[in-house]
Amino acid sequence: METLDKFIWVVFPYLCIAIFIFGHLYRYGIDKFHWTAKSSEFIEKKQLMMGSLLFHMGIIPVIFGHIGGLVIPISWMNAMGVSPHLYHIGAIYIGGIFGFMTLIGMFILTFRRFTISSVRKLSSFSDLAVNALLLFIVFVGMYATLVTNIVQPEFDYRMTISVWFRDLFLFNANPAIMASVPLSFKIHVLTGFAIFAFWPFSRLVHVWSVPLNYVGRSYILYRRHKPTN
Template sequence: MNMFDQLLWVIFPYACLMIFVVGHIFRYRHDQFSWTAKSSEFIEKKQLMFGSLLFHLGIIPVIFGHVSGLLIPKSWMAAMGVSEHIYHIGAVYIGGIFGAMTLIGMLLLTSRRFTIRNVRRLSSASDLIVNVLLLFIVFMGMYATLFTNAVQPTFDYRESISVWFRGLFLLRPDASLMHNVPMSFKIHALTGFAIFAFWPFTRLVHVWSVPLNYVGRSYILYRRHKSN
């Protein structure tokens, strides 16, 4: 293990998480008016609707899959009766279906943002970067899940990546665990942390603004103005 490994698998993740936390606090305290996502629905609706629907229906199960795979130790899964075969089916096949939905959704949304002139003009540089980065992250996740696992079936990320990931939060980082990890998984992990560093400075902050008060809020009534 050398200094480069420490930089990639210890210093870089901690730096991204620090920027994520401090960046959110700073933006919320000093720039609350930008805590939103500019709507472009009035420019184009069809591609936005299908892309957004597929992305959101896919990304939520994908996130839960990452949480269970990274945070729950392999031994705990076995103790709960989840065998290696059942976990593999869930991770590859079920995860692959939702991953494909997420990827198609991101392809539609990214294509829309770059190819429709008025949508592109409404977009900031950070919007374009986030779209491309999210698309790349999802693509690499699909590639690692479907192709790398098929080429290297003996590789089990729960014995390396998951242990390394949990070690970061337990303040016991071990960069050596990532040494023999396939490159596709490494790229997916690094770009995943990179999006956390970008997060506070982009439209992604609107994820935290869940409009729960809308449930009990009275309807807004619009009345025609009677001119004299």
């Protein structure tokens, strides 16, 4: 059991991180021209716009919330004037609102990809797998936040998961810390690392292709030329 715990909470996360880093380097080196999200907007637009808007509006605050909860120690939060009660309110209520937006948006996008035949035919296996996995991760995260936290109010992930997570990047991870973590949180953590391993080989790579240079790019001028006789 000790060996299994070490694999799950030490080896597996490091393996996913390594695949995430070297997988991106490998794909960019041999497949940079397919570094795209392969938009299916021309097939169906209404559900895509609604689902994408909800998902992106929700996922950005959710990501920042995860970073704050996992990276920033409780002592630092207290020093900034954020009491455990105040943090709990923000995590449950504010985080719950944005998490629900993310869940609904991801459900719409996944439903669209699986049920509209023309979109499904255009989709690769990785497209379908990414949608399904992301939907599952968000669902389990919402369940852990809204159900597990109510059923087990004494559990504080900042005392367990956050400590383990920070130690992981200090190369001092202790699998025993995760022993008392509720199952829903464990599944959420492990599937979260799994999506990072899958990331370089899916459409998720388009996240790194934000066209920031468009902001400072000069206007493109179009001039009409008179036909010459």
